[in-house]
Amino acid sequence: MAKAPALTTKPMEAEPVDELPKGNGWLYEPKYDGFRCIAFRRGDTVNLQSKNQKPLERYFPEIAGAIEALPMDQVVLDGEIVIPEGFETLQLRLHPAASRIKMLSEQHPAQFIVFDLLAHESGSTMAQPLSERRAALVEFFRTIGKNKTVRIGDATTSRATAEKWLGKSGLDGIVAKRLDEPYQPGERAMRKFKLWKTLDCVVAGLYYKEGTERVDSLLLGLYDDDGKLNYVGRSRVYKDAEEIGHILKPIIGGESFTGRAPGGVSRWSGKERKPIPLKPILVAEVSADHITGDHMRHGARLLRWRSDKRPEDCTMDQIRDRRR
The missing domain is CATH 2.40.50.140 (Nucleic acid-binding proteins)
Structure with a gap:
């Protein structure tokens, strides 16, 4: 059994491109407008790690609580923390006062949109190709059922469908990933396309x-x-x-x-x-x-x-x- 990713695991990153890649073997996902986050759940301990490996759980207690309530002892998820009202509202969470964070989490609750499964109770999945990790992620969400705080991100193998996402509110572009590649922490192994x-x-x-x-x-x-x-x-x-x-x-x-x-x-x-x-x-x-x-x-x-x-x-x- 492969050992689960450590808290020092860096998220896989994206290389900017001038157009979306074409051809077979690509998975396209919306680039959500939020904070990148890797969520670690081990027993009763939940860690939310930013792109720069800073802890985020104190700023987003509703997400930490939702992950702690999941029906498994171990899981590692890669995704984006968003707030439907927009990025400016999301930024307000980076505030030192716990009382204000509590108020904002109640008035403007955040969501964790998940687009990759890095580990489950059987261990790490990072060595598996994305096609297998995506299938495991879909099964994971089928298992946990509907969750208003933690939800699966959209994905498609159709470039035409992905292009229709461009310009939609709450999105920051499109990310393309190879279906046959493993998860590569810290590497610019994805492609990202934005409108300028x-x-x-x-x-x-x-x-x-x-x-x-x-x-x-x-x-x-x-x-x-x-x-x-x-x-x-x-x-x-x-x-x-x-x-x-x-x-x-x-x-x-x-x-x-x-x-x-x-x-x-x-x-x-x-x-x-x-x-x-x-x-x-x-x-x-x-x-x-x-x-x-x-x-x-x-x-x-x-x-x-x-x-x-x-x-x-x-x-x-x-x-x-x-x-x-």
Whole structure:
């Protein structure tokens, strides 16, 4: 009997692709918009592990309780923690006060959408091909019956069916996995495809790499109906950082963001980053894969500079008209 995965097991990851893979032998799954999680159940002990191997059970007691109530002594599940109201509501759980977590779990209960079975009472299944693990997962949910908190994720072998999922609320794209491959912890063995939106933004600030004056990120803004410049996201600088630094140096300072501003303590790292303000005179064309709450949740891609575009023409309607 194969030994069950340890708590140090990393989730299998995905490589971004420009289109969904074609041909036979692929399983397509929705990429849910939530927190990746591996759930470990051993006897009366439940551990919810984040993608970065941080404990999540205190933030999601309803999920920990639902897994503890399952009719088996051992199981390891890979999935996504979501809240139907959206990602912003989900983020509110990362709060230090137990009383607030309890209140939020009652008002906005989370769900654990499972897409892989890594172990059951007979031991680890990670060496088995996905086709066998998926069949075992379907049987697992048939055994436990209907569960409003822990549920199986959708899957299809039809690329056409998967493409119809794109743009649906609560989804972040499509993941494709080989049916004949084992589970590969920490490896980019899956493929993920997302829809990207293109928009023009004012470059109104920057972050330096910690301890240096080398540009790390551009801080992007859009004007609202009141003429205020609101922070909407950032774009990491992976190349030409020195050249971009020279371009931006003469415009450091000034009013910068006049509406919603960047900065503050990161909910994830607990560290505070100090934004460097820039005069809002440069425009960049960027692409973003997910926009919620008038904000690019993930980093945008810098495509090109727009010297032909006036900053005041970069408005919030670009986001609001395209929001899915």
